[in-house]
Amino acid sequence: MEYLLLIVSAVLVNNFVLSRFLGICPFLGVSKKISTALGMSGAVMFVMTMASAVTWCLQKFLLAPFGLDKFLQTLTFILVIAALVQLIDIVMKRFAPPLHAALGIFLPLITTNCAVLGAAVLNMKEGFGFFKSVLFGFSAALGFALALLIFTGLREKIERADPPRCFRGVAISLVTAGLLSLAFMGFSGLVK
Amino acid sequence: MEPIITSTLCVGGIGLASAAALAVAEKYLSVKEDPRINKVTEMLPGANCGGCGYAGCADYARKIVNDNVDLTLCAPGGSECAAAIAAFLGRAAGAVEKRVAIVLCCGDDTEAVRRAAYNGITDCAAAQATAGGDKGCTYGCLGYGSCARVCPVDAIAIVNGLAKVDKTRCIACGKCVDVCPRKLIKLVPAAAEIHVLCSSKDKGPAVKKVCGTGCIGCRICTKFADDGAIVMDGFLAVVDYTKRLTNEEVVAKCPGHCIRSDGAGNKETAAAS
Numbered sequence: 001m002e003y004l005l006l007i008v009s010a011v012l013v014n015n016f017v018l019s020r021f022l023g024i025c026p027f028l029g030v031s032k033k034i035s036t037a038l039g040m041s042g043a044v045m046f047v048m049t050m051a052s053a054v055t056w057c058l059q060k061f062l063l064a065p066f067g068l069d070k071f072l073q074t075l076t077f078i079l080v081i082a083a084l085v086q087l088i089d090i091v092m093k094r095f096a097p098p099l100h101a102a103l104g105i106f107l108p109l110i111t112t113n114c115a116v117l118g119a120a121v122l123n124m125k126e127g128f129g130f131f132k133s134v135l136f137g138f139s140a141a142l143g144f145a146l147a148l149l150i151f152t153g154l155r156e157k158i159e160r161a162d163p164p165r166c167f168r169g170v171a172i173s174l175v176t177a178g179l180l181s182l183a184f185m186g187f188s189g190l191v192k
Numbered sequence: 193m194e195p196i197i198t199s200t201l202c203v204g205g206i207g208l209a210s211a212a213a214l215a216v217a218e219k220y221l222s223v224k225e226d227p228r229i230n231k232v233t234e235m236l237p238g239a240n241c242g243g244c245g246y247a248g249c250a251d252y253a254r255k256i257v258n259d260n261v262d263l264t265l266c267a268p269g270g271s272e273c274a275a276a277i278a279a280f281l282g283r284a285a286g287a288v289e290k291r292v293a294i295v296l297c298c299g300d301d302t303e304a305v306r307r308a309a310y311n312g313i314t315d316c317a318a319a320q321a322t323a324g325g326d327k328g329c330t331y332g333c334l335g336y337g338s339c340a341r342v343c344p345v346d347a348i349a350i351v352n353g354l355a356k357v358d359k360t361r362c363i364a365c366g367k368c369v370d371v372c373p374r375k376l377i378k379l380v381p382a383a384a385e386i387h388v389l390c391s392s393k394d395k396g397p398a399v400k401k402v403c404g405t406g407c408i409g410c411r412i413c414t415k416f417a418d419d420g421a422i423v424m425d426g427f428l429a430v431v432d433y434t435k436r437l438t439n440e441e442v443v444a445k446c447p448g449h450c451i452r453s454d455g456a457g458n459k460e461t462a463a464a465s
Contacts, residue, residue: 062206066198076206083210087217094221160313 003135009191010139016115017147018184023115027148028173037152041145043106045138048119050088051081052137055120056130077120078112085111115144151180228281229257235277237268241344243365264288268363290382292362293369297333297376298389298450301353303404304329320373328402331392333376339368359454386437388422388429390450395427405450413442413451
């Protein structure tokens, strides 16, 4: 039950994009076509889950014992996540070419994405255990994917619509994002 | 002092460890790609238009090097690009005929009537699906710009409800040809200057009712055109682009004013540039 609540909380209630406002850059950047949004979502899920696991180990076995977790967290997390993504990129290219073809171009884009870093930092702030950290990372990415896909679907529709001239393009997209965020506010209070 | 030393060591250590891991991975796990693929990719125009049928220039280069795919598929690069790649790879190149897209309709909103007011989705396919489109002529350009939106080089503009292709920018990728719901856009040799800008196969009176510049099927042009360069397809005159049509007289003789020559326009742009 606790884990289920954690998932619901990360996906719907405290959605990374729509209520924590993390990862806005890819949210607006790659939301023009469903196919690219799917690729990006896949890559984010992959990286966020891996990053949660690795940063948890880093915190537990290196930073906390030396008392460095107060001020070195951000720096070391960025360093490790960036290296990790590069490593995944190389390994994936070698052992899973189809997967690399689908996610490859998105991987470098999210090396130091704030959503990825945010998940890692939040894990530490909440004091999650290893399994819970990984689960939180994954479900946060799931929430990101959900928000991104809904938004992309809306934008694809708006692309074909005929909004007033002053609203065309980014303006109407931002308004849509705002309304979407407002809609997700309806979940607040569902889980702490 | 101690926190400074431990933190420096810690960050430095992590940095070194990641660098080492990446270096090892790069050395032992990286995939060896044929270096020629990169070179060929650089030789291609890099427009990633997809006109060759592959997913962008890099993909086409990979297919050229690995699967011996034909070199003449790249329309933007043309013969020079194909020849350069052929010389680099030591293969024979075929000639690429430079082609451009052309919209075979000249009935803009001044000349052609609209039989309804369409205010649905701004998209030609959608307009076409709504009771066959709002244009009086069931063959002519709807002017909702589906072709202009799909064009990777912005060569198509909608002028007064009619799509027009800028010959100098067109790279003949063929995307507009596929997207036009009325199949009005054709890829023609860039050297051809005289075109019949009408696609209506209706009889003369029916054409005249809906458009001031339609082909009425009078056959006058076939008499003046060089040896069979204009042929009749029912009530529509069609230029046979395999033959060379140079006799400008057909332009003046056409009673429907739908045969146009863009030779003069070409010279002007050439002089300007």
